[in-house]
Amino acid sequence: MFKFPVLSTAALGLAAAMAAAPPAAAQPTVSEVTVRARPQPNVEIRRKVVNFRDLNINTSEGGQALLGRIRQASEEVCTPVADMKNIPDFRDYERCKTEAIQGALGQVNSPALSTLYSRVR
Structure with missing residues (x-):
């Protein structure tokens, strides 16, 4: 008669958690974003x-x-570059770039990349 090994509840819980958890340094599953x-x-x-x-x-x-x-792409999609003397147009240009960058970062969904952006912004 064949006997099945008995696993403790803790061992089964640990195995399930390890199977469900992503690798620590996993790459995001996307490989492109649309700015x-x-x-x-x-x-x-x-x-x-x-x-x-x-x-x-x-x-x-x-x-x-x-x-x-992403920054380069935001500049391309937000052209023409506004004249700094025209404050409302310049604000629109800067708003456009910021929203484009933040939207792309949201697609990547990488906390490390978002932290980097917040530091160099």
């Missing part, structure tokens, strides 16, 4: 896809590289 912006109230939404399949965003270098790509 979206509405430069001015009556202007169509512009977008640019930023791929970061080649980056490990869990490293400082990878996070900085992705943040740079």
Whole structure:
């Protein structure tokens, strides 16, 4: 007669927790984000896809590289660059870039990247 090994409740709980938990330094499952912006109230939404399949965003270098790509894309979708002398237009441009960056960071869903952005903002 075959006997099944008996596992304690604690051992079963630990095994279930380990199976459900993601690896500590897991990469986000997305490899690209779409930077979206509405430069001015009556202007169509512009977008640019930023791929970061080649980056490990869990490293400082990878996070900085992705943040740079997202910033560049936000500048492209929020063009034209406003004249600093025209305060309302300049505020719209800055608002546009900030919203575009924050939207892209939300898609990546990386606490490390969000922390980096809050430090260099």
